[in-house]
Amino acid sequence: MSLQSSLIDKIQKLKREKRAIILAHNYQRPEVQDIADFVGDSLELSLYAMQTDARTIVFCGVNFMAETAVILNPDKKVLIPDINALCPMASMLPADLMKLYRRKYPKAKIVLYINSLAEAKAYSDAICTSANATEVVDQIDSEVVLFGPDINLARYVQMKSSKKIIPIPQYGFCPVHKLFSKREVLRLKQIYPDAEVMAHPECDPEVWEVADFIGSTSKMYARTLTSRANKFIVATEIGILHRLKKGRNDATFIPAYEEAICVNMRLHTLEKVYLCLKDEKYEVKIPEKIVAKGREPIEFMFKIQKYKK
Ligand code: SF4
Numbered sequence: 001m002s003l004q005s006s007l008i009d010k011i012q013k014l015k016r017e018k019r020a021i022i023l024a025h026n027y028q029r030p031e032v033q034d035i036a037d038f039v040g041d042s043l044e045l046s047l048y049a050m051q052t053d054a055r056t057i058v059f060c061g062v063n064f065m066a067e068t069a070v071i072l073n074p075d076k077k078v079l080i081p082d083i084n085a086l087c088p089m090a091s092m093l094p095a096d097l098m099k100l101y102r103r104k105y106p107k108a109k110i111v112l113y114i115n116s117l118a119e120a121k122a123y124s125d126a127i128c129t130s131a132n133a134t135e136v137v138d139q140i141d142s143e144v145v146l147f148g149p150d151i152n153l154a155r156y157v158q159m160k161s162s163k164k165i166i167p168i169p170q171y172g173f174c175p176v177h178k179l180f181s182k183r184e185v186l187r188l189k190q191i192y193p194d195a196e197v198m199a200h201p202e203c204d205p206e207v208w209e210v211a212d213f214i215g216s217t218s219k220m221y222a223r224t225l226t227s228r229a230n231k232f233i234v235a236t237e238i239g240i241l242h243r244l245k246k247g248r249n250d251a252t253f254i255p256a257y258e259e260a261i262c263v264n265m266r267l268h269t270l271e272k273v274y275l276c277l278k279d280e281k282y283e284v285k286i287p288e289k290i291v292a293k294g295r296e297p298i299e300f301m302f303k304i305q306k307y308k309k
Pocket residue numbers: 062086087088089090115174175176177237262264265
């Protein structure tokens with residue numbers, strides 16, 4: 001038996017014994033995705049966590065995702081295999097900056113991307129994902145909206161909404177999505193002229209210009225299941241390719257940049273997942289006050305989604 005299959009057996013055994021589930025983000029290593037009970041984007045993972053009756057959730061994603069799972073499931077134990085899995089973009093907007101923006105723009109409302117720290121969410125009026133950002137902004141009761149931490153998503157919303165959008169911080173960005181360029185996409189398009197180009201809204205606007213489809217990782221997945229194309233150039237973290245290939249094994253997926261890797265996401269390994277279950281570490285804990293205040297803006301988003309149905 002290989003080391004990997006023995007680890008997988010041990011993980012499965014511990015999962016049963018502890019009534020635990022493993023959730024993995026679309027950007028996780030392939031072997032971590034394969035061991036997970038559910039793979040998805042940050043919101044889907046939190047919603048899945050709300051529906052499970054498992055007592056323990058092993059969250060293979062970055063800090064803000066595990067924090068969101070805690071906010072939505074305060075009665076469950078949320079563990080993260082590597083405590084250093086932090087999102088640099090979320091860290092660009094700490095609570096102190098939120099307080100400063102509140103003071104600077106007392107009449108404006110604040111909408112935060114779900115990719116934000118729990119301490120920042122607690123000072124916001126609404127949370128959104130890349131899939132519903134414009135709808136959330138349009139529904140909030142203010143013509144001036146502070147939006148963060150991703151300036152590109154703020155620009156994307158500004159393109160679609162008539163409201164005035166002020167990015168907070170001024171230049172928040174995802175270092176991984178900064179790696180994509182229009183020039184490289186066009187070069188790949190010359191090699192694969194019949195390929196459909198899919199780009200994440202966290203990419204720079206020059207990349208959207210040459211994309212056939214702009215959307216979150218889950219929207220990309222859904223798109224490939226219905227698209228007639230059988231080649232896709234994908235401008236997001238390359239971990240998603242594993243899930244895309246599983247959904248469409250007849251199609252070819254070409255990364256728009258081969259080294260677009262989120263090192264923070266990749267910190268979780270099978271061995272760390274095993275140790276996390278065995279030793280029940282690291283538990284993600286958030287002060288009760290932040291859990292309560294952070295839940296309100298997330299519920300605002302849920303209300304909009306429900307209204308839509
Ligand atoms: S891909 Fe970007 S936004 Fe996502 S976790 Fe990594 S650094 Fe953060």
